[in-house]
Amino acid sequence: MTEVERIKAEKKVQTGSQIAVVVPNWDGKAVLKACLDSLMAQTQKHLTVVVENGSTDGSVEFLAEHYPGVTVLAQPKNLGFAGGVNVGIRYAIEQGCDYVALFNNDAVADKDWLAGLVGSMDDDSVGIATCAFMSIDNKHVDSTGDQYTVWGLPYPRGRGEADAKQHEHQTDIFGASGGASLYRVSMLKKIGLFDEDFFAYYEDVDLSFRSQLAGWQVRYVPAAVAYHQIGATSRKLKGFTTYQTMKNQQLVLFKNMPRKYLWRVGWRFTIAQTLFFLRAISRGQGWIALQGDTRGTLLLIKNIGTRRRIQKTRTVSDAYIWSILTHDLPPNAKALRSLRARWWKLTGKP
DSSP: OOHHHHHHHHHHHHTTOOEEEEEEESSOHHHHHHHHHHHHTOSSOOEEEEEEESOOSSHHHHHHHHOTTSEEEEESSOOHHHHHHHHHHHHHHHTTOSEEEEEOTTEEEOTTHHHHHHHGGGSTTEEEEEEEEEETTSSSEEESSEEEBTTSOEEETTTTOSOSGGGTTOOBOSBOOTTEEEEEHHHHHHHOSOOTTSOSSSHHHHHHHHHHHTTOEEEEEEEEEEEEOTTTTGGGSTTHHHHHHHHHHHHHHHHHSOHHHHHHHHHHHHHHHHHHHHHHHHTTOHHHHHHHHHHHHHHHHHTHHHHHHHHHHOOSOHHHHHHHSBSSOOTTOHHHHHHHHHHHHHHTOO
8 A cells, every 4th residue: 555545544534534354253262362462453444344244252251451451342142243243333333433334253454454355435425345355375366346146146356366466447346245345334224235145255245245336336356465264163063054145146146136137147056056956965065055046935925025125226337236246157157157068059049
């Protein structure tokens, strides 16, 4: 970050803007020190809030002993990512904050991470700002924002790439990773907080989709950098990723896709969901996948009214939404790409 950008970000605080960084924690005592030390070292003034999500590993005691200046909101049980961060966001709103950043407990921030994100909020049309999220060893990219495809499948842009430089000038992005992004409170008050039906995974994609539908832009800020220990939490729970993926991806699509494109995207998504299910069976997780898919279907019924409200209040055109989708499969969708290649060979259509 340049000195001019840093001064611009600091000026926002001096003129009254308040910022909170919310860190959800569940049994993350082993990673909390690195995370919180990096937040304490930020050049941007802020309030640090840890939502203690029912940990049993001594996290509460650790925080009380070593970080007395951090606000800890202890919850009696694990509310998931969505429920946990909502507790922190509501607290930040009560404190009069204008912006709320979310930060994973297994992540570490560059000292100018928050200042970089805040600086991008000079544009009033920007509702969410996201960063260059690198692997914890800085050897490859975790995410430079989220993309959403015409197959109804989201994916983190740049994941696995050697560096994030090729995306430096691609600042308009579909969505933001909830692991290290900044949200405008005035936007959240209009579109709502994270949907707690998701519990964990893709709730950030859902909120980004809702922000786009309501006319708020998502901005990628390459000058803001953080580092992530990918999967540190999900690895503790066998089958968790499978269950949440089967449940939540269909919910993102159903709630947010405009009616004009719902069928066009939906039939592709059905193929993808079927392949995911078959892959889960091959890994011995067929029953978990079936449970996730069934729960997701029940949530579609529950959210019929929510879909109507989202679509009724959106301010952008069908054409705009279609223009910001990625008209291809996710880069890592190898099975689907292979199946599509076979179909093109049979039909003679590329």
